[in-house]
Each structure stands twice: as structure tokens, then as C-alpha cells.
Amino acid sequence: MPYALSFLLFVIGLYCAVVKKNMVKIVLGILIMECAVNLFLVMLGYRHEGVAPIVDRTHLESKAALDGFVSIAVDPLPQALVLTAIVISLGSLALMISICIRIYEKYGTFDITQIRRLRG
Amino acid sequence: MTIFYILLIFIVIASLIAVETTDLLSAVICVGAMGFGVSLLFLFLRAPDIAITQIVVEILGLIILIRATISRDLTFISGDKEFFATIVSVAIVFVIFLAGLRVFETLPEFGTPVFAERPDTASQTYIREGLAKTGAANVVASVILDYRAYDTLGEATVLFTSIIGATVILRRSAKRTIDTLRPVSPS
Numbered sequence: 001m002p003y004a005l006s007f008l009l010f011v012i013g014l015y016c017a018v019v020k021k022n023m024v025k026i027v028l029g030i031l032i033m034e035c036a037v038n039l040f041l042v043m044l045g046y047r048h049e050g051v052a053p054i055v056d057r058t059h060l061e062s063k064a065a066l067d068g069f070v071s072i073a074v075d076p077l078p079q080a081l082v083l084t085a086i087v088i089s090l091g092s093l094a095l096m097i098s099i100c101i102r103i104y105e106k107y108g109t110f111d112i113t114q115i116r117r118l119r120g
Numbered sequence: 121m122t123i124f125y126i127l128l129i130f131i132v133i134a135s136l137i138a139v140e141t142t143d144l145l146s147a148v149i150c151v152g153a154m155g156f157g158v159s160l161l162f163l164f165l166r167a168p169d170i171a172i173t174q175i176v177v178e179i180l181g182l183i184i185l186i187r188a189t190i191s192r193d194l195t196f197i198s199g200d201k202e203f204f205a206t207i208v209s210v211a212i213v214f215v216i217f218l219a220g221l222r223v224f225e226t227l228p229e230f231g232t233p234v235f236a237e238r239p240d241t242a243s244q245t246y247i248r249e250g251l252a253k254t255g256a257a258n259v260v261a262s263v264i265l266d267y268r269a270y271d272t273l274g275e276a277t278v279l280f281t282s283i284i285g286a287t288v289i290l291r292r293s294a295k296r297t298i299d300t301l302r303p304v305s306p307s
Contacts, residue, residue: 002128002230003230004224006128007224008217009128009132009135011217012132012139014213014216015139015209015210018209018213019206024144024147024188025139025147027185028151028185029139031151032135032138032139035154035158039158039162042165042167042170044227044233045233046166046230046233047232047233048231050166051166053247054257054258055257056257060251070247070248073259074167075233075243076250076260076263080264081268081271082167083264084264086170086174087173087275087279088275090177090180090279091279091283092282093181093184093185094184094282094283095285095286097187097188098286098289098290102289110144
């Protein structure tokens with residue numbers, strides 16, 4: 001059920017990016033989709049009553065303690081990859097918004113249906 | 121468990137308002153609310169590193185977005201909507217949603233990750249040997265900075281390239297003709 005809600009969030013972003021005619025709205029739709037995908041990947045690694053994957057000193061004393069920690073920790077691999085994806089989304093956001101600002105300065109509008117003329 | 125549903129419904133409502141409002145500044149602020157809700161949800165999903173990163177990225181993204189929308193003379197969206205095209209798009213997106221829901225039946229239940237039943241996965245190896253091999257108590261830090269350090273290097277490259285692109289696009293003195301470059305001869 002939480003998977004379905006995050007997929008609903010993705011679909012809302014997809015609708016915004018496909019239907020809306022304002023460039024800033026399209027950028028916001030892409031942002032919503034990125035958030036939804038990150039949320040889904042982190043949810044895949046969640047475990048009920050789990051703990052954050054930070055090793056304590058007491059976990060290293062015996063093999064049984066380490067096995068117990070492995071059986072309650074959440075998955076660290078999606079978290080590491082999502083960390084990379086979040087930072088990259090910031091870079092792509094800066095690039096998209098700078099393109100939007102440039103087009104606004106040139107054409108005086110954010111509406112993509114009015115940007116037709118090829119002015120040199 | 122209920123806190124997940126509360127936060128997820130808050131996020132969905134915030135994104136719906138952001139999509140449907142006609143004021144651009146309100147839409148940007150609603151996306152900010154959605155981002156902070158997502159970071160709170162990351163905290164409850166036992167991912168503190170991602171929660172911190174998401175807050176920092178959200179603040180920077182809000183600053184960038186408000187820079188784009190504020191002090192523009194037309195921030196309101198006007199104009200007639202094409203009714204038929206909107207209906208068709210909504211129908212197609214709804215069909216995609218219904219088809220995608222079938223995929224989640226093949227996944228394990230929420231709260232039972234895949235790596236738990238398989239002792240030979242990479243995640244279990246990272247948790248078991250992360251501290252002994254890399255010396256980092258935080259397993260996420262040992263993955264991004266040691267096991268998959270090339271991934272982080274690629275991330276830094278992508279970030280650097282996108283910032284260079286944004287700087288080049290926003291640069292004022294992009295056009296400089298030959299005449300302005302020629303030195304003025306004293307006469």
C-alpha cells in the first residue's frame with residue numbers, strides 16, 4: 001500500500017509534466033517524479049522495527065551480536081544510491097531553471113505554446 | 121505504521137495543490153512542503169543521511185525556484201485549457217497507474233526487504249564487513265565513499281558539469297563582437 005501511494009505521487013508528477021503548458025510547472029512535475037522514485041527505492045529496503053545501518057561497538061564483540069544486527073538493520077544499499085540521485089537532481093534542477101530564465105528573457109513568457117518564433 | 125500513511129497522504133495532497141494551483145509562487149512553496157514531508161518520511165524510514173541531504177537540497181532548490189518565479193511580471197497562468205486533450209491525457213495516465221499497480225503484487229510485502237532472506241547479497245556483506253574493512257561505523261558512508269567510490273566521483277562530475285552548463289547559459293556577456301575586441305588605436 002505505501003508502494004501504491006508513492007506510485008500515485010509519480011503519476012501526479014507525470015501528469016504535471018505532460019499536460020501543463022507552463023515551463024516552471026513542467027520542472028515541478030519532474031521534481032515530484034524524482035522525489036517519488038527516491039521514496040520508492042528507500043521503501044524497498046525498509047524493515048519493520050528496523051534500525052538505521054550504523055554499527056555500534058557492541059555489535060562487534062561476538063558473531064551472534066553481528067548476526068543479530070544484520071537481521072534488524074534496514075538495507076543500506078538503496079540509501080547510498082538514493083543519496084547520489086538526490087544530489088544529481090539538484091544539479092539538473094539548476095540547469096532546467098537557468099534554461100527557463102533564459103527563455104523568459106528572450107520571449108517574455110513561460111508558456112510553451114507561445115514560444116514559436118525563431119528569433120536570431 | 122500509521123505515520124507513513126499520514127505523511128504520504130500529506131505529500132500527495134501537497135503535490136496535487138502544487139500541480140493544480142494557478143499561482144507559480146504558491147506552486148513552488150507547495151513543492152517545498154512536499155520535499156520537507158519526504159525528508160521527514162526518510163527519517164521515519166530509518167535513513168538519517170538521506171533526510172539531512174534532502175533538507176539541504178530542498179532549501180537550495182527552493183532558493184533556485186523562487187529566483188526563477190519571483191519578480192516576474194506574469195506569474196499567474198492564464199489562457200483557455202484544451203478540454204479534450206486534458207481528458208485524454210488524464211485517461212492515459214490513469215491507465216498507466218492501474219497497470220503499474222499490478223507490478224507491486226510481485227514485490228514482497230512492505231517491511232520485508234529482499235536482502236533479508238539471501239545471505240549472499242551485497243547489502244548483507246556491507247553490513248557485516250563494513251566497519252572491519254573500511255573503518256566507517258555508518259554503513260551508508262562506507263558504501264558511498266569506499267565500496268562505490270567511483271559512483272560518488274561520477275556524481276561529483278555530473279554536478280560540476282551541470283553547474284558549468286547553468287553558468288554558461290546564464291552568462292550576460294556571451295555575445296562579444298569583433299569590434300569590441302579590437303584595441304582602440306591612439307590617433
